[in-house]
Amino acid sequence: MFCFQCEQTTRGPAGAGCATDKGVCGKDEATADLQDVLIHQLKGIGQYVSRLRKLGVADQAADSFILYGLFTTLTNVNFNRARFVEMIAEAARLRDRLRTAYEAAAKAAGQQPETLTGAAAFVPADNITGLLAQANAASVITGRDVVGEDVIGLRALLLYGLKGVAAYAHHAEVLGESRDEIAIGIAHALDVLASDPTDLGEMLEEALALGRLNFKVMETLDAANTGSFGTPSPHAVRTTPVEGKAILISGHDFRDLHELLEATKGTGINVYTHGEMLPAHGYPKLREYPHLAGNYGGAWQNQQIEFASFPGPIVMTSNCLIEPQPLYRNRIFTSGPVGWPGIRHIANGDYSAAIQAAKALPGFTKTVEGPTLTVGFGREAVLGAAGEVIEAVKSGAIRHFFLIGGCDGAAPGRNYFTEFAEQAPSDTMILTLGCGKYRFNSHDFGSIGGLPRLLDIGQCNDSYSALVIATALAGAFNCGVNELPLSLVVSWFEQKAAAVFLTLLALGVRNVRLGPTLPAFLTPAILDILVNQFGVLPITTAEADIQAALAPRIAAE
Missing domain, CATH: 1.20.1270.20 (Substrate Binding Domain Of Dnak; Chain:A; Domain 2)
Incomplete structure (x- = not known):
């Protein structure tokens, strides 16, 4: 085998990749x-x-x-x-x-x-x-x-x-x-x-x-x-359990979540989201189900620990599956394009086996109160407050915007994104999307310009909303997107991120900071093209990159 399509790949000399009997991801x-x-x-x-x-x-x-x-x-x-x-x-x-x-x-x-x-x-x-x-x-x-x-x-x-x-x-x-x-x-x-x-x-x-x-x-x-499912709007999401039977759903696919919510309606089973399913709570037609109880756990790379401790079955949709461990192997299900040998697959929206498993398993024995995470800051929500944001920029209350987004992973170096968010000055606003948000979304960043300093736009595919927001702000300031007080810091991991990266290049968005490590298939010559023609910037340290981003400031007039 040979595979170097993701950031997990074995590192080494040029052309390095997973070339043994098993990849780092677990693929044989x-x-x-x-x-x-x-x-x-x-x-x-x-x-x-x-x-x-x-x-x-x-x-x-x-x-x-x-x-x-x-x-x-x-x-x-x-x-x-x-x-x-x-x-x-x-x-x-x-x-x-x-x-x-x-x-x-x-x-x-x-x-x-x-x-x-x-x-x-x-x-x-x-x-x-x-x-x-x-x-x-x-x-x-x-x-x-x-x-x-x-x-x-x-x-x-x-x-x-x-x-x-x-x-x-x-x-x-x-x-x-x-x-x-x-x-x-x-x-x-x-x-x-x-x-x-x-x-x-x-x-x-x-x-x-x-x-x-x-x-x-x-x-x-x-x-x-x-x-x-309606237009996303800000919503505080519970992160602690509610007493009762439970099913956890992870991945990305909102259709699967909707089908599961319909299938469990009236059963007394609560449904919890995990990973990139967290933004689902921003959609009004999904959160109108009272048994969509909250979000459990964090990003996909923590699933082997979090799934093991969840007291019910797990449904894995779309991507982000890691080898199921013995502690939960007999209570995890796959759907759509996802599959693992010996793991039961849900076809044609039939969740009966998962529901049966939820009824047989203990669920949560008590309700626990705790912190919430606020999601749902899609383009409508942000642009609805555009007037206040623009005035805050003009007055100097908001000096800069940082979009910190992309796919997360377990590889060393990803603390960079935590450090970047936490070290960003208090007069800057942070937008985030993708599961990279779990690196810092539990931190209290306060508010600025009438909005929370941290705005969760949604899943990685919600880069579209981020680009619409950036274009609208550029129009309001009568400038190009690259002239905005905006910096993009992208955590690259897999192929969806590669597609979004190509979109940024195609739209002429420059000075995208990419990391924590670069794709193994990007040779020095290709990287030179990306740096020289498109202004791509490999990340260095959070402190240095923040200083560099804040140096060329836009005139707010």
Whole structure:
């Protein structure tokens, strides 16, 4: 196996990555290799979908399979090799159907169909032994000795950014929101990757195109979430237990949470959120369920301790799964793209097994009072107070805004984000999104300009709201976003973060501080491009980076 798609990857010389029988994330060699084979097939499917789209033919089943297939290969999502064997066979059948449809559509349009090679012509073996023997040809580093580290690195940036785009698009799709331009853009990116590109400039342009596409995807997901569950508004979330039976839900998927709340209505079972589910409490149609009792625990990397102590079953949605431990292995369930060998999977919204487990387990024996966390500061809430914020900037009450967001992890160095937030001067405002907020969201930052100094905008995909807020403030000050008293400090971890990063680059947002460590696939040459052309800033120390950010101040007039 070889994998360097996330920040957990084994570090070392250029091109380092997890290349043993098991990755740092817990993914074994066979599963990693099968994921590579599936990605190779998705490239071939993308070749046909892209050509069909140019002929005016859409295939919704293929579009959905691409999103789901890419999502399953994200970090900490699906570890079930049997599921990948099934998906590889399904992908082959789909590809063959698309080939037939393409040939027919081309002939109907008076064109000679192309004879596609490479990924589009790949014939997978019909058993796992044969599939694993084919994996080397599908590896992300295939051809590295010929094309070099920089080409492989940019191909990886394209692929991993695409995985993040597909994950966000899948979240929107399950809520009934999809766009043709998104499906076309994703198929195009797969088509590009299938061609094994070597021109660095062209690949960089494709990466920026992916960033622009991801902005549209995040906008679509925002519409899906608000259309389904209402516009987020500030809400104090309980962080201590309520007496009674309990189910914990983690991950990102609000549809799964809604289905679980419906399924447990009237059962006497309380539902608690965990990790990136915390922002769900900002949505009025979700918090109207009285048995949405609060949030339990912190970020995803703490789940093995927190799940073990939770007195009920756990439902794991979307990404962020870590190997289930014996203390809770028989009471954790997966849903959607998530999977682990031997762990029960919830299909078609049937939560009956989890509900049965909750009734059998003790739940919380007493109610405990304690602190709350306030969420729900989406763009509507923040822009609703824009007048006060603008006046506070003009008067000097607010000197600077720091957006500290992104994915969190367990690797050393992430105390940087805690130190940054706590050392930010009292006349600065902190916005946060993603699970990185757990590094500091329990700290009392006080208030400023009529608002709390710490504003939790939501999940990582709520970067869309953050960009809308920044654009609106720039308009109010009659300046560009890069001229605002605003600094972005991004904790990079996995592929959704890669997609958001590409969006920032594509929108021309400069001076993004990225860390705590940089992706292993970013070679020195690629990093030089990002630093020199886009102003990307690898993080140093919290104190030094705060001082540097505050030095070029905007005139508030």
